[in-house]
Amino acid sequence: MPEKKNTNEKGLAKASSKALAKTAPKPKRPRRRSRGSQGRKKKATATLRIIPLGGLDAIGKNMTAFECNGDIILIDAGLMFPDDEHTGVDLILPDYTYILENADRLRGIVITHGHEDHTGALPYLLKDIDRSIPILGTKLTLGLIEGKLEEHRLSKQPKLVEVHRGGSTKLGCFELEFFTVNHSIPGAMGVFMHTPAGNVLHTGDFKLDETPIDGELTDFAALARFAAQGVDLLMSDSTNATSRQFTKSEAEVGVTLRSVIGAAKQRVVVAAFSSHIHRVQQICDAAQLAGRKVAVTGRSMLTNTRIARDLGYLNVPDDLIIDAYDVGNYPPEKTVVLCTGSQGEPLSALARMSVGEHKTIDIERGDTVIISATPVPGNEKSVTRIVNQLSKVGADVWDKNRALVHVSGHAGAEELKLVLSLVKPRHFLPVHGEATHLRAHARLAEAVGVDANNIFILDNGDSLVMSDGVVKRGEGVESGIVYVDGSSVGDIGANVLRDRQSMSNEGAASVAVVIDSKRGKLVSDPVITMRGIPGFDNDDFIVEARDKVAKVVRESLDNHKPDANRIKKQERDALSSFIWKRAHRRPIIMPIVIEI
Ligand SMILES: [Zn+2]
Ligand SMILES: [Zn+2]
The missing domain is CATH 3.40.50.10710 (Metallo-hydrolase/oxidoreductase)
Structure with missing residues (x-):
């Protein structure tokens, strides 16, 4: 099993990649003969680091950083939509702290197509980085991005650079060739990357529709050409790796x-x-x-x-x-x-x-x-x-259960095998998928003859390091997910979500007391408000709760000097145990102490 092998290798691979990065030793294995290898031999010390920051735990928030000779480029900057677990969260972004910390070295952002799982993080990222960093995409991709950026009212327009499929460009030490892929949006492209450390082919999202609506087939000829030049690492769309079918047209x-x-x-x-x-x-x-x-x-x-x-x-x-x-x-x-x-x-x-x-x-x-x-x-x-x-x-x-009113935009297992066979990658990194999809795609790669030791299953934030076309695991970077809630980005953490889930499952209550801190006395009865707790609208329930809290606070004030924090804790504990006894609920409780 490729993933098992990789897991076992992790510790070792980390150490060796560190060495690679610092001292750049010569690769142990000789280079495979290929047309593209000659140029690289002269610069055998160069290393390319590949860091997926998102897209390896879900179908969403795709973003991968590539770093070589001090230059960084990003492929895609997407978001993910939350599900029921993410109470009140509007959007989820990948944690791109690494990019912010190294923004001075960012040479460009390549967007493979206009879907939001590839473009949606851009408005947020662009608020924090230099707006003159070019964003590369095809005409429709840039058109859709422009529409989104207008919604976000970014004060200064970013630099949108249109690229053509079949064309190429240079960003820092990266030479990029773009090629047509067929997908559920026009203008989708894959990227073939030449670097001094080796070649990477990134498919973007794709399928192999033989009768596409706009006649734009996935460019087999380009894939064959890249294969002839030598693809040291293939990164390919895993969304439908578990689907046995050839995706319908x-x-x-x-x-x-x-x-x-x-x-x-x-x-x-x-x-x-x-x-x-x-x-x-x-x-x-x-x-x-x-x-x-x-x-x-x-x-x-x-x-x-x-x-x-x-x-x-x-x-x-x-x-x-x-x-x-x-x-x-x-x-x-x-x-x-x-x-x-x-x-x-x-x-x-x-x-x-x-x-x-x-x-x-x-x-x-x-x-x-x-x-x-x-x-x-x-x-x-x-x-x-x-x-x-x-x-x-x-x-x-x-709906699609009743008739063919929808087909997927992603390649099924047979198409993925076809691409793997055509490209003949030396190393393989399945991307764009949940854990199951990535592993299914890894098995397909192994089935068509990619060496199991050269197949990598990564988590977001892990990295691969390539040197002279040889890929190993590298050191990870800070990664994770960032929640967007209204205009707040990244302020919500697991604690906030837990509180929100508690509130929705268990309800909420507040308890407020006014104390005379000089005399050490409770000034009036506590005021209790409850929401979403069975029986909370019953006056007797509230009165009983109020009396319990009042008793605890009075006893505390009789025996100790007034201390707001201690009283808050006592209020919370008293109300919490009362509600548990009466309603078997553990609501969020907000204790308040007002001192006069
Ligand atoms: Zn897509
Ligand atoms: Zn996608």
């Missing part, structure tokens, strides 16, 4: 959409990812074919369709699109509503429509609703809730 979704929309008797509502421009294109095409107009609703759907149309990625005639406010002016059988909410987000357009709270559109009995997406792990419950609500209303709901 996006074009097949179009067939289903045309059939469902064509057969619908009343209004059709389609919820999709707003960044899935090809899906949006197919929905618009199917609507047009059925003689229906398309009304777009939901903030991100409006923004992203506007950007995609402006940049030429979405081709729809102007008269196809109508304003959501005008939907009522058309017969239901002549409209398709394209909306957000495919993830069950409670404030999304679909969620509002399902409970009759949308400003302009109601869903009625007999309407057709297509959920053209799959729930991201953690969102299943919310999506089910909305589907149930829509079913109650009498809508005819189509």
Whole structure:
């Protein structure tokens, strides 16, 4: 098992990588013969450090730092959306302290595509680093980033540099070649990196759709060319490594959409990812074919369709699109509503429509609703809730369990094996996945012949060190997750989340006393407020609690000099044990002492 081997090696590898970094000894093994090896031989002392800061514990917050000869570049800067465990948290970012500490050496940020798990940390990162550091991406990627940065009202515009797939650029000592990959958003790319220490191929998110909507296939020829030059390390998308299938083509979704929309008797509502421009294109095409107009609703759907149309990625005639406010002016059988909410987000357009709270559109009995997406792990419950609500209303709901109204944007196991076989990497680092996906991908690599000793399963913050094309484990850096709650970034830690969970599970109570500290007396009865505790609205319960606390505080004041901290603790303990005895709850208790 590759992971076992790696775990065992960890201590040793750490020590040797330290030596590598400081003294850069010659590699023990001779270099494999390859066209790219000659240039590197002259600079055999160079080391490349690869530090994934996010993306190895979940499908989200992808960010990897590459460091060579004092230059650092980042590939991707993404976020993750919280689930039920993260009470009140809006977003989760990778901990990029290492980048902030070394910001003077950051030469550029390459963004592989416009999904938020690759772009979403940028507005936060850019608040803390020099805005003149270039951000590289394709046209649509940069367009979507610009939209996000505007929402964050960054005072000084960052330097967005458009790159082309098939093109190359230099950032510090990194020579980067970009190549087309097919994914669930247009303009996606992978990166082939030449460094003085060796070559790295980063696939970005991809699948091998043979019949893509825009004709942009994953660039096999480029992959073969990189393989010929020698790929010392391959970093590849693991999202669907556990899926045995070859991921179906996006074009097949179009067939289903045309059939469902064509057969619908009343209004059709389609919820999709707003960044899935090809899906949006197919929905618009199917609507047009059925003689229906398309009304777009939901903030991100409006923004992203506007950007995609402006940049030429979405081709729809102007008269196809109508304003959501005008939907009522058309017969239901002549409209398709394209909306957000495919993830069950409670404030999304679909969620509002399902409970009759949308400003302009109601869903009625007999309407057709297509959920053209799959729930991201953690969102299943919310999506089910909305589907149930829509079913109650009498809508005819189509989701991926019923028909092919969605396909994944990520390669399945067979595609991953194909890429591994084509690229023939010397070392392999599975990325973009949960623990299970990374390990499944590692097994695929081993199955196609990558040496098990050269396959690395890392955690965020671990590192690999490459020298003359040989990769070993390196020293880790500070890593973890950062919670964003409203405008506060990083102020919330595990303690705050624990308190929030306690409050939601057990309730909360406050107890306040006023003491005359000179005379050592309680001035009046304690004031107790409780929320979310069974029986808290019963006056007798409150009076009894108040008397218990008053007794404890009075006894304390009779026997000791007044001490606010001690009294706070006694208040809390007295109320806590009373509530436990009566209600079997352990609420958060906020004790207050006012001294006069
Ligand atoms: Zn993606
Ligand atoms: Zn992704």
